[in-house]
Amino acid sequence: MRVLSGIQPTGRFHWGNYFGAIRQYIDLQDNEQAFYFIANYHALTTIDRPGAKRQGEIFDAAALRQLTNDAALDLLALGLKPEQATLFRQSDVPEVTELTWLLMTVTQMHLLEKCHAYKDKKDKGLAADAGLFTYPVLMAADILIYDSDLVPVGVDQVQHIEVTRDLAQRFNKIFGDVLTLPKEKLVESTARVPGLDGEKMSKSYGNTIEIFWPEKKVRKKIMSIKTDSTPVEEPKNPDNCLVFDLFKLFTTPGQQEELAARYRAGGMGYGDAKQALFEAAMSYFGPARQRREELEADPERVEAILQNGAAKARTKARSVLNRVRDVAGLPAIP
Numbered sequence: 001m002r003v004l005s006g007i008q009p010t011g012r013f014h015w016g017n018y019f020g021a022i023r024q025y026i027d028l029q030d031n032e033q034a035f036y037f038i039a040n041y042h043a044l045t046t047i048d049r050p051g052a053k054r055q056g057e058i059f060d061a062a063a064l065r066q067l068t069n070d071a072a073l074d075l076l077a078l079g080l081k082p083e084q085a086t087l088f089r090q091s092d093v094p095e096v097t098e099l100t101w102l103l104m105t106v107t108q109m110h111l112l113e114k115c116h117a118y119k120d121k122k123d124k125g126l127a128a129d130a131g132l133f134t135y136p137v138l139m140a141a142d143i144l145i146y147d148s149d150l151v152p153v154g155v156d157q158v159q160h161i162e163v164t165r166d167l168a169q170r171f172n173k174i175f176g177d178v179l180t181l182p183k184e185k186l187v188e189s190t191a192r193v194p195g196l197d198g199e200k201m202s203k204s205y206g207n208t209i210e211i212f213w214p215e216k217k218v219r220k221k222i223m224s225i226k227t228d229s230t231p232v233e234e235p236k237n238p239d240n241c242l243v244f245d246l247f248k249l250f251t252t253p254g255q256q257e258e259l260a261a262r263y264r265a266g267g268m269g270y271g272d273a274k275q276a277l278f279e280a281a282m283s284y285f286g287p288a289r290q291r292r293e294e295l296e297a298d299p300e301r302v303e304a305i306l307q308n309g310a311a312k313a314r315t316k317a318r319s320v321l322n323r324v325r326d327v328a329g330l331p332a333i334p
Contacts (some may be wrong), residue, residue, distance in 0.1 A: 003028045004148035004182075006039040006090065006139075009067040010046055013074050014208035015281075016193040016201030019249055022078060024187045025152055029085035035146050035313060036080060037090045038071045040064060041097075041138060045131045072302055074212065077292035088309035090142065095317040095333075099141040100134075102324055106170045107137055116159060140164040145317045147180040152187045175327040179320075193249065196225055198242050211285055212292055222278045227270040236270075238263040243273045250280040 005025045013022065028034060043064060068089060080087060090096065112118065115136050121128045143151055143164050151161055161184040168179040194200065195207025202208065209221050225243055230236050238244040238260040248256055259276055262268045282289075295302055322332045 001149045002033040003150045004035045006037045008039045008043045009071040011203050012210045014210045019193045026079045034085040036087050039090045040068045041090050073295050077288045082305045086309045086312050088313045092310035093313050095321045096141045099145050100138045103137050136163045140167045144179050145320050148182045150185050151182050152185045178323045219278045222274050232269040235266040236263040247277045250284040
């Protein structure tokens, strides 16, 4: 069974990214085959393009390259094992763009007009270019070109798998049964990940804590979390505290009960709870932070991992594309 997942390099990973999705994706690498790609083509369709300056200024290509490299470093540091899973840049497999075009020839306009990203922007009166409009077709090609069986997604991404299946079925009906229909695997977050303001942790809200920030910056952000004005000597309710909610992400039930008891007993300030959160987060991500430092010091090794992953991905992609080319009356790729 082949598992496929892609992640956009539109910013550095934060706690919400990890506990909400990345941890579960990496757990799936123990499957027979797992392909993970850094979706740098997709990143170009975002409104606030990565590294872009104010409207009218030249796009910062170096920033996208850096974010793409950072995504690779982060995934490897967080536990993705290249000997088990294939990691590569989306743009290193040009076959995916050809399959996108072939799928476009059978894609009906009304199907794309219903897709969330395009529909939401149109309803808000925002400009939506052809890249955003056809985004689901490229995503379908990403999935279909590797004969993917299983695609882990959140509830809000199920539509992408439905579109992929629709396109594959329509293509197979017209040209012949050559594309594998994938299934979604719903990835349920094991914990709600609130941001610094209590809302869902998200870059768009500006309330994130990045995994690989310097320790001083992580501690400063944690210490900025708003709490109520209960005096130090008074008991506090851990079940109604953002600091405690975040603490639970990193700790065992025993550790949680120990800190909860200190809340209820009184005599502990929120500053102590924040320090406990900081220490728990640093301990949890400590091995990953160390691995990232080692990987960052060896860029040739990281590039070799990406190149080897791309070679493996291209071998599979070319095999699928040649099947498609054959039924479409096109010559095979040598």
